[in-house]
Amino acid sequence: MFESETEYIVELQPRITQRLTKLGFTNPRQASVLAHGLAEIASRSRTLDQQALPLFLSLDASRRRSLAELTVALKNHLDGMQDAITDLRAPLTELIDFLAREASGS
Numbered sequence: 001m002f003e004s005e006t007e008y009i010v011e012l013q014p015r016i017t018q019r020l021t022k023l024g025f026t027n028p029r030q031a032s033v034l035a036h037g038l039a040e041i042a043s044r045s046r047t048l049d050q051q052a053l054p055l056f057l058s059l060d061a062s063r064r065r066s067l068a069e070l071t072v073a074l075k076n077h078l079d080g081m082q083d084a085i086t087d088l089r090a091p092l093t094e095l096i097d098f099l100a101r102e103a104s105g106s
Contacts, residue, residue: 005043012039025098030091037088044081052077 016035025031056070 005040005047008043008046009036009039012042020095023099024102025095027094030094033087034091034095037084037091040084041081041088044077044084048074048077048081 013035016038017031020031020034052070052074056067056074059067059070061067
């Protein structure tokens with residue numbers, strides 16, 4: 001993970017936590033996982049969009065070694081996103097259930 005990604009995660013996590021608190025989602029463990037996971041995915045997505053993919057698209061095709069190394073980095077980056085998504089499944093389901101209960105007035 002790049003330093004700029006870590007900085008963005010640190011910036012986003014409290015904002016996400018505040019939003020969850022305002023929604024009344026009070027499970028601290030799940031809220032923490034949600035805040036970190038959503039911030040990580042957003043950060044990695046931003047890096048992919050603004051840095052990694054443009055570099056892949058612009059790198060000269062004759063630079064095969066550089067392209068191979070970049071492709072490995074892209075795969076590792078996507079694997080990290082996939083891990084974060086997997087970690088979010090249960091907390092997201094709990095948040096969805098919570099919001100649905102609140103919407104139905106139970």
